[in-house]
Amino acid sequence: MTxxxxxxxxxxxxxxxxxxxxxxxLADVDRLPTLDIARLMNGEDATVxxxxxERLPEIAAAVDAVADRMARGGRLVYAGxxxxxxxxxxxxxxxxxxxxxxxxxxxxLIAGGPDAVVASVEGAEDSPELAESDLxxxxxxxxxxxxxxxxxxxxxxxxxxxxxxxxRGALTVxxxxxxxxxxxxxxxxGIEVVVGPEFLTGSTRLKAGTAQKLVLNMISTITMxxxxxxxxxxxxxxxxxxxxxxxxxxxxxxxxxxxGDDDVRRALSATDGEVKQAILVLLAGVDAPTAARLLRDARxxxxxxxxxxxx
Numbered sequence: 001m002t003x004x005x006x007x008x009x010x011x012x013x014x015x016x017x018x019x020x021x022x023x024x025x026l027a028d029v030d031r032l033p034t035l036d037i038a039r040l041m042n043g044e045d046a047t048v049x050x051x052x053x054e055r056l057p058e059i060a061a062a063v064d065a066v067a068d069r070m071a072r073g074g075r076l077v078y079a080g081x082x083x084x085x086x087x088x089x090x091x092x093x094x095x096x097x098x099x100x101x102x103x104x105x106x107x108x109l110i111a112g113g114p115d116a117v118v119a120s121v122e123g124a125e126d127s128p129e130l131a132e133s134d135l136x137x138x139x140x141x142x143x144x145x146x147x148x149x150x151x152x153x154x155x156x157x158x159x160x161x162x163x164x165x166x167x168r169g170a171l172t173v174x175x176x177x178x179x180x181x182x183x184x185x186x187x188x189x190g191i192e193v194v195v196g197p198e199f200l201t202g203s204t205r206l207k208a209g210t211a212q213k214l215v216l217n218m219i220s221t222i223t224m225x226x227x228x229x230x231x232x233x234x235x236x237x238x239x240x241x242x243x244x245x246x247x248x249x250x251x252x253x254x255x256x257x258x259x260g261d262d263d264v265r266r267a268l269s270a271t272d273g274e275v276k277q278a279i280l281v282l283l284a285g286v287d288a289p290t291a292a293r294l295l296r297d298a299r300x301x302x303x304x305x306x307x308x309x310x311x
Contacts, residue, residue: 001281007075007195009111011136013040013249013287017152017154017177017178018177018179018194018195018196018197019151019152019177019178019195019196019197019198019202019204019208020152020201020202021088021172021195021196021197021201022201023199023201026040026048026199027181028308029199029294031142031248033228039140039197040199041206042289044199044206045206045210046226047195047196047207047209047220047228048195048207048210048211048214048277049281050062051193051196051211052193052195052211052214052215053193054193055191055192055193055215057220058189058190058191059191059218059219060222061189061225062173062189062191062219063218063222064226065145065171065188065189065306066145066173066223067223067226068218069143069144069171070105070143070223071226071299072143073229074141074143074144074145075104075105075106075107075138075143075144075145075275076092076106076107076145076147076170076220076223077106077107077108077138077140077144077145077146077147077165078091078106078107078109078129078146078147078149078216079110079134079135079146079147079149079157079161079162080109080110080111080148080150080155080158081110081111081112081116081124081125081150081155081157081158081224082111082116082120082125082150082155082159083151083204083205083208083209083212083303084149084150084151084155084158084175084204084209084212085108085109085110085111085116085149085157086110086116086117087149087209087213087216088108088109088110088147088149088216089108089109090108090112090119091106091108091216091217091219091220092106092107092108092214092220093108095220095224096239097238097239097245098224098235098237098238098239098240099224099238099243099271100229100231100237100239101224101237103228106220106258109134109135109161111124111127111130111131111155111157112124112125112130113134119251122146124157125155125157126156126157126223127156127157127158127160128156128157128159128160128161128164129160129290130155130157130160130189131156131158131160131161131164132160132164133163133304134166134187135161135165136194140165140168140170141167141168141169141170142169142171143168143170144165144170144171144237145170145171145172145173146161146162146164146165146166146170146171146172146173147172147173147174147175147176147216147219147266148161148162148172148173148174148176148186149233149269150174150175150176150181150183150186151176151177151178151204151208151209151212152176152178152181152204153176153177153178153180153182153183153184153192154181154182154183155179155183157173157242158183159174159182159183159186162174162183162186162305163186164185164188166186166188171189172186172187172188172189173187173191173219174187174189174190174213174257175186175190175191175193175212175215175216176190176191176192176193176263177192177193177194177195177204177207177208177211177212178194179192179193179194180192185270190214191215193208193211193212193215195208195210195211200275213233224237224275225299226301226305228298228299228300228301229300229301230281230305231256231276231279234252234255235248235252236252236256236275236279236302237275237276237300239273240275241271243253244250246273247266247280249264249273249275250264250268251277252275253267253268253275253279256283257279257282257283259282263282264278264282267279267281267282270287270288271288271291271292272288274292276291276295276300276305277291277292277295278291279302279306280294280295280302280305280309282305283309284309284310286309291305294308294309295311
């Protein structure tokens with residue numbers, strides 16, 4: 001097992017991190033009126049989008065690489081500890097209802113396992129071996145992508161996950177909130193969104209967490225756009241698993257096709273609720289099996305399927 005850093009060494013390491021820096025101008029924040037504290041926090045949060053904007057070229061390059069791997073059948077795997085791990089689990093869990101993905105295609109791993117989503121699992125983040133074990137269970141291939149997420153950029157679980165994945169030929173991305181991080185250095189695609197010292201010293205669930213959420217949103221959403229999971233800005237691969245999503249499916253089909261409610265209902269019924277197929281049925285004048293075949297031939301891209309139907 002890898003030795004954890006000695007307390008003195010770890011303290012010295014943390015002192016070099018911008019996310020751990022103390023801000024003396026906020027030393028009396030607890031004396032302020034609640035509204036003033038809220039204004040200060042809101043002002044801090046307003047800086048995060050700018051920090052993300054500075055890293056857009058790196059984010060775009062990573063997304064293109066991820067989409068290329070996923071188009072070949074690969075998986076997207078997030079790996080992190082604490083807040084970073086929870087954000088990865090959250091992003092992964094929202095892909096099936098939003099984009100109708102197989103839950104096994106986008107996976108969130110958190111140090112300490114599922115229990116760590118709602119409670120701290122002591123020591124889990126300090127173990128790169130635990131990350132290796134979690135990834136070994138997935139039997140990584142060269143078509144897979146592992147995104148290590150860590151505010152500090154030094155978390156052994158995240159760094160270990162990236163190192164293990166890269167050694168096995170998987171694509172690797174390292175998302176951190178400190179410059180010169182070990183995590184970004186370990187990955188093929190390093191993304192360092194430097195948000196600066198936190199409002200509460202070292203509380204990286206704040207600006208760093210917000211930055212990570214924004215970047216993970218981009219990685220999954222733009223990847224799914226590249227994979228044909230949307231039509232324009234409409235979620236045409238939405239899974240109608242509840243009343244709200246069934247209503248959304250109906251609305252999307254109506255927006256794209258201009259068809260009336262009765263025609264939309266019939267098309268969705270004929271295609272078992274599949275939005276893209278229903279759109280093809282209405283716009284291309286084909287039956288449901290033909291719509292399904294056109295989409296298969298177009299690898300799920302609705303625009304391409306509509307073009308094929310018109311040939």
